[in-house]
Amino acid sequence: MSTSSRAGGVLAATCISTLVVNANTSAVSILLPAISEDTGTSVETLQWAVTGYSLVGAAVIITSGALGDVFGRKRIFQLGLLLFVGSCVLIALASSGGMVIAGRLIQGAAGSTILACGLSLLTVANTGQAQVRAVSLWGAAAAVGAAAGPLLGGFLVGTTGWQGLFWVDAIVAAACMVLTYFTVAESRDPGRSRSIDYAGAGLIALTLAPFILAVSKGSDWGWTSLATIGMLLVSIAAGYGFVLTERRSAVPLLDLQLLRNRVLVGSTVAILIGAGTINALMYVLSLYFQDANGLGFTALEAGVATLPATVGLVVAAPLVPRWAARLGGRQVVGLGFLISAAGFAVIGFAHASWTYGAFVLPLIAIAVGMGMSNGPASAAATASVPANQVGEASGVSNMARYVGAAVATAVAATVYGQVTADRISGGHADSDALASGLAATSWVMAVISAAGVLMAVVMGRRARAARGTLSDAAAAAASGFHTLPTTAATAGDGTPEPHGGR
Template sequence: MSDVAQVSTRAGGVLAATCISTLVVNANTSAVSILLPAISEDTGTSVETLQWAVTGYSLVGAAVIVTSGSLGDVFGRKRVFQLGLVLFVASCVMIALAGSGGMVIAGRVIQGAAGATILACGLSLLSVANEGQAQLRAVSLWGAAAAVGAAAGPLLGGVLVDLTGWQGLFWIDAGVAVLCMLLTMVTVSESRDEQRPRTIDYAGTILIAVTLTPLILGVTKSGDWGWLSAATIGCFALSVAAGYGFIAVERRVAVPLLDLALLRNRVLVGSTIAILIGAGTINGLMYLLSLYFQDPASLDFSPLEAGLATLPATVGLVVVAPLVPRLAAKLGGRQTIGAGFALTTVGFVMVGFVDAAWAYRAFLLPLVAIAVGMGMSNGPASSAATASVPENQVGGASGVSNMARYVGAAVATALAATIYGTVIGNQTEDGAAQGDALAAGLAAASWTMAVFSFLGVLMALVIARHRAAAGTLEDAAAAAAAHTHTLPTSATAGRSRDTRP
């Protein structure tokens, strides 16, 4: 075989290993909410407690997403990518064999670290294995795989619960991850960033987790403890102290997890907050609808029916997003972001009027509005994040926005779950029928997410004028993946190829 053929074959193997792994990781991530009622029934653990299987995953992912990329740069991207796959397989087996909710949650926490590592190092491996247009095509396919996985996850989870039990998803994912390990072993060459300092910001990683854990615990338990209780205030105080410690550490380390100088960039800060709001509200919505649709006192859907019911939101988001870059190029990025959040706000307001008599068809229009709005805001916000900085800061800007997705998903899901559960409990104590209590809980959480979405409209006004993506095929793929990962677009400074998080 010629050298050119060998290089082409090897690049194809890297593409296959990274695209399949990111598809599996994103499908797994988005499927879990659909599985929670079945896991609760099998393990005897309340859905309220199992919420940590969702928020714990995002919490650890926020702490690890940047660090895992740094570990790959220093110790070898292939080695760290393989470690992520090993952890993913181990966590899948652990969850599939779990006899308790605590074991499921522990497995999902490990899976959060594994998933973030696979995404961060997989994208780096793909970038260094290709050059020029081949790299753009490869990264675009990776983005498309991420988007398809996220959209297909709830439906796949619903199908597997009916066919194999909820454990089937994790056994299948473990098997696919093992195949990716073998493919990586054969086709992927090791690579490092020889110019990068060898230091890793481990303290920053730990402090991110210490900041988020008491924050989410305080939000989650506030319904039981009270918002002004000593325990709740103590959690928030610990979170603030850890956040302050994180800032202090980042000012002193040689290679910080977060370059604080980036926070002086108004476009980057605005787009990052927009990304956080978007990720938070869509994850909170999917979590609540997965529970509401399956509850016997509301629609009483099977897991498969619930997965099908969420398709207007998941598939709609992916279908609309690739069309947005051309719209943003004509109207302007911040105008498109603002319009998207306005439409999302309207969708959440509509769900805020839900009552127990609503049939599924009443949810269709607001779900479509939310999906279209999210599609309009996600892509331009991600594009703005990488377009607003010099070429040598693109990787850092991408890391900030990717971390924001995990933070938004963790905090907003915890907040939505707390509001939902608290209102249901209060309504039930007041003698309301269970169906009415569930609808009241969903309505209250939806109004809260409508407020956050409206803040996204205001945030769009803060974002200054910036370069917009031209609307190329690569821009469309980046926009489709934008609700899971930030990829550089044609607007990125210098057409940078640095796609590391």
């Protein structure tokens, strides 16, 4: 097989698998009401199908890349695809909410593995401008998948049932396994230590899981109850254990020295906030749009209703790197968070009398603001470290996305459910109570987004901006889902720029 045809096979396998993973991820919130009705499991419990996915993804995404470097990127990529197929089949055959959640936990590990190892395979299979084009296409596939997921999920709910999405994804992922087997060459990093920081990955999950459980159940248990405080103490202890483990590990999951890098810390927290708030909003709106006491949409109509957010990202993405190059990366990040906060604040005035038209402009504003904050923040994350640490910086920011999505969605679900329940118990109409829950959730996200403006300050003036090339536009489009290196991380001759931004 020729080198060009082999590179083409790698491009096809990685782009298709990335598209499927992101489509699956973005579609699940749309499916939750249908899954709830079919399995008899409350939507509040099924929240773990979303937060659990992100929680496991946060723990696995860096580890899976390390496993690929040591044991073979093709082998681990194939394992990720196999897990993805298995999890899809498990969910499609599920007769209970517990089986759905279990499948989604497995899917979190599978999805992050596919993304991490797929991108590694792609960069190894190409060099020079071919590599830039391939990675740009991969980023575009990630963005297209995320945009298409709610539409595909909504369509399949009305035709095949919610299970249809997972059967389709299983078939496509299985086809990718076959394509990978015949077209992708094995590769690994022979110079890398064979030590894998499994303890670090486990401690990340052990830090996040009790915290999210406390946030989710605190209102039921009581915020000062033994169960809630116990979960928070376990989370704190696990976090402390993670720090100790990373200090002693030969090849740590997170190089704690990176936390001294002001630009990296600021951009990573900005990424966490941006990814968290948009995921939380999509979760809550998916429920509100489909609730009979909300807008009463079908699943397909709810999927279509998310299009303004997609349009906002698509329109903003090609422009954001150029804005950052002209105005400065941190200025665009700060402005992006302000625009997002304003969009959330508008939804914070939601009333039961609102029709869908009232949501359109705020959704566009939130999406545009997210694109403005995430794009330059992702560029700064990989540009703020020496060339040999770009991969680590990218891994840290990608883990932050999963953490943000898990925590913010749990917070949103708790606020939405608690405020709605309190209003109903207070004698308000169900429609008014539901609108109050949505409004309260949006105000929380507005405050979090406004706090993101501080991250632009933390990033400082040394936050380097991309030049605004086509590959930068693709990286900006994908920045809500994965960090890709941009021209901000390269010198004028195209080689990585050795500066630390510390």
